[in-house]
Amino acid sequence: MTTEVTGAGSARSPHPGPSGQAPDQRSRGGRRGGAEQVRRTRELSTGFIVSRIAVLGIVAALLIYALPPLIQTEAWTALGAVGVVTALVAYLYLTPRHIPAKYLVPGTIFLIAFAIVPIVLTFVTAFTNFGDGHRGTKEEAIRAIETSSVTQVPGSPEYYLTIAERDGEMVFLLVDPATKAVQAGTAEGLTPVDGAEVSLTGKVLTAAGYTIVPTAQAAERDAEIAAFSVPTTGGAVKATGLSRAFEGKADKSYDAACDCVTSPSGGRWVADEVEGYFVNAEGQHLDQGWKVDVGFANFTKALTDPTISGHFLNVLIWNFVFALSAVATTFALGMIVALALHSPRVRGTKLYRIMLILPYAMPGFAMLLIWRDMFNTDFGLISKLFGVHDWLGTPTTARLGLIVINLWMGFPYMFLVITGALQAVPRELTDAARIDGASAWAGFRRVTLPLVLVALTPLLISSFGFNFNNFNNIKLVTNGGPYAIDNSTVGATDLLISYTYRVAGFDSGVADFGFAAAISVFIFAIVATVSTVAFWRSRAQEEVYS
Amino acid sequence: MRIRTAGVIAAAGLLMLGVAACGGTNEPAATPSKDKGNGKLVLWTDPTRAPVLKPFAEAFGKENGVTVEVKEISENQQQTFITASQQGSGPDIMVGAHDWIGNMVQNGAIDPVQLTAEQKAAFHPNAIKAVTFNGQIYGAPYAMENVALIRNTDLVPTAPATIEDLIKTGKDLKAAKKVQEILCVPFGAAGDVYHTYPLFSAAGGSLFGTTASGDPDPSKVTVNTPESIAALEKMKALGEKGEGAIKTSIGNENGIPSFVQKKCAFLISGPWSMNDVKKAGFGYDISAVPGFAAGGQAKPFLGVQAFYVAAKGKSKVLAQEFVANYVTNKDVAMALYNADPRPAALTAAADAVKALDPNAEKFVQAGANGIPMPAIPAMGAIWGPMANAEVAVVKGGDAKTAAEAAAKAITAEINK
Numbered sequence: 001m002t003t004e005v006t007g008a009g010s011a012r013s014p015h016p017g018p019s020g021q022a023p024d025q026r027s028r029g030g031r032r033g034g035a036e037q038v039r040r041t042r043e044l045s046t047g048f049i050v051s052r053i054a055v056l057g058i059v060a061a062l063l064i065y066a067l068p069p070l071i072q073t074e075a076w077t078a079l080g081a082v083g084v085v086t087a088l089v090a091y092l093y094l095t096p097r098h099i100p101a102k103y104l105v106p107g108t109i110f111l112i113a114f115a116i117v118p119i120v121l122t123f124v125t126a127f128t129n130f131g132d133g134h135r136g137t138k139e140e141a142i143r144a145i146e147t148s149s150v151t152q153v154p155g156s157p158e159y160y161l162t163i164a165e166r167d168g169e170m171v172f173l174l175v176d177p178a179t180k181a182v183q184a185g186t187a188e189g190l191t192p193v194d195g196a197e198v199s200l201t202g203k204v205l206t207a208a209g210y211t212i213v214p215t216a217q218a219a220e221r222d223a224e225i226a227a228f229s230v231p232t233t234g235g236a237v238k239a240t241g242l243s244r245a246f247e248g249k250a251d252k253s254y255d256a257a258c259d260c261v262t263s264p265s266g267g268r269w270v271a272d273e274v275e276g277y278f279v280n281a282e283g284q285h286l287d288q289g290w291k292v293d294v295g296f297a298n299f300t301k302a303l304t305d306p307t308i309s310g311h312f313l314n315v316l317i318w319n320f321v322f323a324l325s326a327v328a329t330t331f332a333l334g335m336i337v338a339l340a341l342h343s344p345r346v347r348g349t350k351l352y353r354i355m356l357i358l359p360y361a362m363p364g365f366a367m368l369l370i371w372r373d374m375f376n377t378d379f380g381l382i383s384k385l386f387g388v389h390d391w392l393g394t395p396t397t398a399r400l401g402l403i404v405i406n407l408w409m410g411f412p413y414m415f416l417v418i419t420g421a422l423q424a425v426p427r428e429l430t431d432a433a434r435i436d437g438a439s440a441w442a443g444f445r446r447v448t449l450p451l452v453l454v455a456l457t458p459l460l461i462s463s464f465g466f467n468f469n470n471f472n473n474i475k476l477v478t479n480g481g482p483y484a485i486d487n488s489t490v491g492a493t494d495l496l497i498s499y500t501y502r503v504a505g506f507d508s509g510v511a512d513f514g515f516a517a518a519i520s521v522f523i524f525a526i527v528a529t530v531s532t533v534a535f536w537r538s539r540a541q542e543e544v545y546s
Numbered sequence: 547m548r549i550r551t552a553g554v555i556a557a558a559g560l561l562m563l564g565v566a567a568c569g570g571t572n573e574p575a576a577t578p579s580k581d582k583g584n585g586k587l588v589l590w591t592d593p594t595r596a597p598v599l600k601p602f603a604e605a606f607g608k609e610n611g612v613t614v615e616v617k618e619i620s621e622n623q624q625q626t627f628i629t630a631s632q633q634g635s636g637p638d639i640m641v642g643a644h645d646w647i648g649n650m651v652q653n654g655a656i657d658p659v660q661l662t663a664e665q666k667a668a669f670h671p672n673a674i675k676a677v678t679f680n681g682q683i684y685g686a687p688y689a690m691e692n693v694a695l696i697r698n699t700d701l702v703p704t705a706p707a708t709i710e711d712l713i714k715t716g717k718d719l720k721a722a723k724k725v726q727e728i729l730c731v732p733f734g735a736a737g738d739v740y741h742t743y744p745l746f747s748a749a750g751g752s753l754f755g756t757t758a759s760g761d762p763d764p765s766k767v768t769v770n771t772p773e774s775i776a777a778l779e780k781m782k783a784l785g786e787k788g789e790g791a792i793k794t795s796i797g798n799e800n801g802i803p804s805f806v807q808k809k810c811a812f813l814i815s816g817p818w819s820m821n822d823v824k825k826a827g828f829g830y831d832i833s834a835v836p837g838f839a840a841g842g843q844a845k846p847f848l849g850v851q852a853f854y855v856a857a858k859g860k861s862k863v864l865a866q867e868f869v870a871n872y873v874t875n876k877d878v879a880m881a882l883y884n885a886d887p888r889p890a891a892l893t894a895a896a897d898a899v900k901a902l903d904p905n906a907e908k909f910v911q912a913g914a915n916g917i918p919m920p921a922i923p924a925m926g927a928i929w930g931p932m933a934n935a936e937v938a939v940v941k942g943g944d945a946k947t948a949a950e951a952a953a954k955a956i957t958a959e960i961n962k
Contacts, residue, residue: 073634133652133923135632144654144857148682158662216611220585222861240660241867242610248660287652287680287923307958369799378727378795379804392735393794393941479736485943486951488934502930505959510649510926511625 052093059089085109119524122517126298131505131512134276134289141290142254145261145278148288149252153234156247160202161239163218163225164210170221172230172237173204173212174245182207185230185237185245203243218242252286261286298518308503311490316526319468319495322402326467327460329407334414335452339444342422353419360412368476371405375477393482395492402493406473410463421455422448457538464534465527474498496523585612587864590627591641593618595851598885599641606872612864624649631655631858638859639868644676644850647684647921656854658682659866665874670910673891676850676918681759685852686869688879689888692846693741693816694912695836699829701725701811708839709748712812713789719811728790730810733940734797737933740919741801741814742792744835744844745784746936747917751777753928754920764924764960769932770946770953778935778945780838787942794937816849817888817909832908834915848916850891889913927959 063086070079092098092105128134136144152158159174164184172185175198182196182204196207204212218225219242230237235249252263260270261278269278269286276292277285303309337356341349359367374381375391382391382401392398425448433443474480480491480498490499496519501507504516589603596618607614617637619626624646630636632653640656650656661683666674673687695712697705701719706712716728732741739746751774755766768774784791796804805813806826813819814835823830835844853873855865872878879895889906890896900907919925934955935948 069635132628132649135628135653140654144651147857148651148654148658148680150658151682152660158664214611215609216585219610219612219861219864222585222863225863239863239866241863241865241869241871243867243871244660244662246660246662287648288654289652307955373799376795376800378793379800380795390794390941481735481937483934483937485935485938485948488931488952488955505926507930510923 056090056093059086062086122520122524125513126517126521127293127295128291128514129276129289129294129297129512130291130514130517132510133287134291134514136290138271138276138290141278141288142261144288145252145286146250146254149263150238150248150250153232153247153249156234159237159245159247161241161243161245162204163213163221163242164204164207165213166210170213170224170228171210172228172239172245173207173210174230174237175202175204177202184210187228187230189231190237215242294514298515299521301515302518302522307489311487311499315490315494315496315499318399318493322399322406322470322493322495323464323468325403326406326410326470327463329403330410330414330463331418331456331460333407333411334416334418337411337415338418338422342419356415357412359408360416364409364472365476367409368405368473371408372477375401392478395482398478398482398493402473402477405477406467406470409473410467414463417456417459418452421452424455425451454538457534461531461534461538465531468495468527468530469497469523470495471497471501475501496526585861587612587614587639587861587868588637588859589614589616589639589641589868590619590623590637591616592623593620595641595886598882602873602878602881603868606868610864610867612861627856628653628655631856634858636856636858638856638861638865640854640856641851642854643919644685644687644852645919645921645925647677647679647854648923648925650854651679651684652923654857656684657857657862657866658684659686659855659870661686661870661874665870668874668876668893669891670893670896672848672913672916672918673850676848676921677852679921680761685854686873687850687852687891688873688882689851689886690891690910690913691816691818691849691851691888692909692913692916693744693814694832694834694846694909696805696813696815696819696823696830696832698805698808698811699831701808705831705833706812706836708836709745709784710839712836713784713791716791716810716812717789725809725811727793727796727804727810729792729812729814730796730801730805731792731814732796732798732801733792733794733936734799735794735937736797737794737935737937737940738798739929739932739936740847742781742936744814744846745781745792746774746777747846748835748837748841748844749777749780750774750842753932754922754924762920762922762925764922767953767956767960769928769935769956770949775945775949778939778949781936782939782942782945785940785942792940794940817906820887820905832905832912834912843915846913846916847919848913849919851888852891924956924960927956931955931959 063082066082067079070082089105089109092101157176157178160177162173162175164171164173166184166186169186173193173196174183174185174190175181176183180198182193182198183190184193184207193207193210197205199205204210206212213221225239225242228239232247235247237245237247239245251265252261252267254261258268258270260268262268267280269280271277272279272285273292274294275285275289277289279285301308302312340346341352346352372392373379375383377383377388377390377393380391383389389397391401429447429451430443433447434440438446474493474495475498478491478493480494480502482493483491489503494502500516500519500523504519505512506516587603587607589599591599596616600616603614603616623640623642627636627640627642628650632655636655640650647656666683669687670690673690674683676690677683677685677687695705701724702715706715713728716725719725720728731745732738752768752771754762754764755768757763781792782788786793801813802815802819802822804810805815805819806822808826808828813823835846837843853869855862855869859865873882874892876892876894876898879890879892880898883890883895883899883906887899887903887906889910890899896906896910920928931952935952938948939945
């Protein structure tokens with residue numbers, strides 16, 4: 001290996017470089033070995049080889065790791081995608097060509113996997129009724145309905161079960177606990193067995209003509225036992241585990257002819273492909289439903305259902321107020337603190353900086369819960385300092401409280417980035433401004449701030465995006481409350497995201513993913529619009545100042 | 547030449563790593579295919595129960611010649627289970643609260659369990675009632691829990707006979723500066739339908755009507771009936787603008803600690819508070835939450851912990867064997883109780899531990915009038931609106947307005 005790369009490190013090489021760059025391609029075009037051509041040879045260091053092997057090894061390992069579950073669940077599309085991506089990555093890093101792609105592909109793969117796919121999935125889900133009660137296919141719903149309607153045939157014995165074999169075929173040896181009579185159950189039906197030896201616990205020990213299957217072996221034939229049923233006049237004998245069996249009968253069965261579920265006891269539920277339920281004449285549906293496409297129903301519901309759209313505007317306004325004040329307050333406080341510590345006259349800046357970063361370094365969840373308890377009406381610190389008041393139970397103070405909490409949580413981040421940006425502002429500029437007679441404020445306002453803003457605008461936009469969807473603060477501190485007496489759908493401090501969480505039913509444990517996805521699409525549109533406009537404006541700003 | 551060499555080296559390395567990776571993942575990679583029928587049972591539970599169940603699961607594995615894996619699901623167990631089941635990566639057995647049943651059934655995630663008449667008779671009737679849904683038994687119950695009134699016997703030697711007594715005692719103690727609060731019932735800023743249900747039901751309130759078979763009927767929401775409105779009125783009288791016994795400033799986060807710190811002489815809580823209460827260093831006793839002087843009995847919600855057979859599990863027969871024939875055994879129930887002292891659902895086990903732990907028995911007694919928490923999916927629609935109505939009245943809002951608004955929101959949610 002080392003001999004092969006002789007000359008590596010020297011700028012000139014008589015041979016084409018191993019890493020194959022643009023000149024290399026030309027050399028393949030017939031000028032291979034052109035001695036006068038100046039080419040850079042990439043050094044094949046040990047680190048390079050090892051890292052490449054490691055990367056490709058990890059990719060291959062991921063492929064191998066992903067294969068069995070994907071094959072098992074018959075996810076052929078996903079399998080194909082994994083295979084293609086692995087092949088692509090392997091090819092890309094083994095070939096000397098496509099240098100730019102080597103840098104772009106990893107990021108692109110991650111972008112597709114973690115940003116584009118979820119967005120597409122959200123969009124697709126928004127057009128379905130996917131949620132609790134509508135998770136699977138119609139076939140799964142039918143199977144669940146039939147299975148859950150199986151009841152024991154009245155008066156039938158509760159058999160002890162022993163798994164056996166006869167001529168290689170599985171047989172259920174059934175012992176009636178009352179009479180101790182032994183019967184053999186096959187796919188054909190029940191036949192009496194004479195002279196079988198039965199233990200006290202009801203297990204058949206020996207039976208002429210039958211081979212008893214030991215429990216451990218029976219356990220390995222789980223699927224076979226689960227599928228096995230012995231037809232009887234009243235229904236069918238099925239296993240309940242390995243040691244018992246019962247004679248059961250399905251009360252409900254699916255009839256493809258009428259696309260409905262019928263019950264002998266007089267019930268008829270017709271498939272409703274719009275709702276994804278089996279519905280009877282009275283309009284009642286069976287519990288188990290399936291996933292159907294609902295078109296724009298989720299979107300129209302969000303816009304037209306008065307219990308939802310009636311509050312949308314109020315929530316949206318508070319959402320903007322919260323996000324904007326969150327950015328403004330954290331930025332302002334961060335700026336003040338950063339400026340103060342930027343002054344050469346301040347001593348002990350390191351210590352101050354460490355102290356200021358602490359709120360940022362502490363786990364946010366715990367801090368939010370502590371803040372919530374500090375706002376407690378009777379026992380909280382805030383009440384002890386400022387007098388007893390229902391801080392989080394009154395809309396105005398709850399909103400202010402959230403902004404204060406967010407300020408405490410968020411300003412260290414702003415302080416950090418502003419400190420960085422300030423250090424990039426040349427002192428000469430501010431000094432020049434001062435010499436030209438500008439006051440400290442004017443110097444800051446007209447020189448420092450614009451320069452800092454150029455660097456920070458993208459961060460402010462992302463901060464806006466983050467706070468626009470600041471679910472944790474709302475959920476953990478007020479959970480959207482306080483609520484008006486006649487309105488439990490939306491509280492005074494609900495953001496669109498916490499509101500979505502509630503109307504989609506995640507709070508109550510019965511989730512409606514389709515509807516949640518539709519609202520997420522709205523939120524996505526709002527944040528995307530605001531960000532685009534802001535970026536567009538900040539570009540104009542950059543043009544002015546640069 | 548060199549290009550090829552580099553490629554070959556890389557390819558060889560890749561192959562080697564691939565082989566290594568294959569070797570490393572051999573076991574897990576091979577199991578799924580082996581799982582297509584066999585010899586492996588997977589059980590999911592929450593982190594507190596996992597270590598308790600592990601020895602039993604392993605004993606079962608040995609007995610039946612299979613491997614058993616007990617996996618901890620740290621949070622959101624129900625949704626995690628349903629989602630994983632749908633994808634085919636769920637367990638064979640799930641352990642959880644009985645009020646999940648409705649949602650698990652509508653998602654086709656669990657199968658009914660066929661218990662024999664003898665097995666059914668061995669359980670506390672309330673436990674069997676709790677795991678019965680649409681006339682089918684969906685799980686094997688193993689523990690029951692409900693809230694009760696826990697009092698500091700150093701301050702209050704005898705249990706109050708009525709809520710009025712309780713309030714009076716609490717007020718006297720408060721006036722004597724022995725406590726700060728009359729009663730600690732976890733309520734919080736968001737309200738708490740579960741902990742206050744004994745009070746609400748004692749005042750005559752209810753959530754659902756019943757079907758012909760005695761199950762809660764989602765088409766009959768009763769939160770705005772005159773009886774329920776009157777119950778909310780009584781809660782209002784106990785609230786912040788009234789007696790100050792129910793307060794939004796006392797919630798799950800500070801209810802038990804406040805009692806332990808002697809800020810209140812009464813606590814409404816369940817067996818889970820016992821660890822803290824025992825360490826408090828004062829005498830305590832457990833009794834049923836009393837009813838109002840003029841009115842019915844308090845009916846706390848009964849919660850039952852049960853084992854479920856996953857409908858989409860890979861070893862369903864084994865799972866059924868475990869759920870229907872193994873955990874329904876008295877010895878197993880006793881051992882489970884010893885490891886995790888919650889009142890046992892199996893009567894024989896409950897009787898056996900009576901002498902050992904009076905607390906468990908007292909909680910069972912306190913729950914004698916209890917009603918199993920409705921397992922219907924519509925119950926999910928209750929929590930938010932009902933909690934909101936209770937918060938509103940506790941803060942002094944109009945009971946009728948609150949009840950009507952809650953009924954409207956609940957009905958809309960159920961019919962959506």
